[in-house]
Amino acid sequence: QFTVDGAKIGTELAAGPYTVSFNSATVADGNHTFTATARDAAGNTTAASSTVAIKNAAPVLSCNTPGNNRFTGCYYTDRAWTNLAVVRTDPAINFDWGFSATPDPSISHYDFSVRWSGNFTFAAGTYQFSLSTDDGSVLYVDGQVVINYWGEHPAIPVTATLTLTGGSHLIRLDYYQISGRASAALNWT
Secondary structure, three states: OEEEOOEEEOOOOOOOOOEEEEEEEEOHHHEEEEEEEEEOOOOOEEEEEEEEEOOOOOOOOOOOOOEEOOEEEEEEOOOOOOOEEEEEEEOOEEEEEEOOOOOOOOOOOOOEEEEEEEEEEEOOEEEEEEEEEEOOEEEEEOOEEEEEEOOOOOOOOEEEEEEEOOEEEEEEEEEEEOOOOEEEEEEEO
């Protein structure tokens, strides 16, 4: 015997063992009818159905998880990192959108921002970080500002040298585009 929304449905079957099968059929307006059929050892059956509405929910975007040895790229439709439009995995930061291209069709070429973050494994040693962006950016390593390249400017490379312990380090780059050419590139050696 089945219970659907608290009501008993179907007939009570004799002693088991029981087998149950489920079927689903789409009906009008995105509703689905699910039917469960139980069969006991003597061959008796009982069935119950329920119709439910299935709706495609908009995906919930989240930038709370940095990538592992790659970047989680969080793309915003404004320069204040408030209107999140796209979250994707970027293996590297090496983008040149030129004067008209965009990171995504949902984002305008002007007045957008990106926050990339990833946990990367480093051997102990001294590293040179090289950053080139058009327009502003700030590079963080383990929450500390390493390069502050804020403001409206063309893509002129800047570097910083940093000694790191062996292990995982959080790399984060905040970038925004005002107008004109748009590009962002980060690497380390």
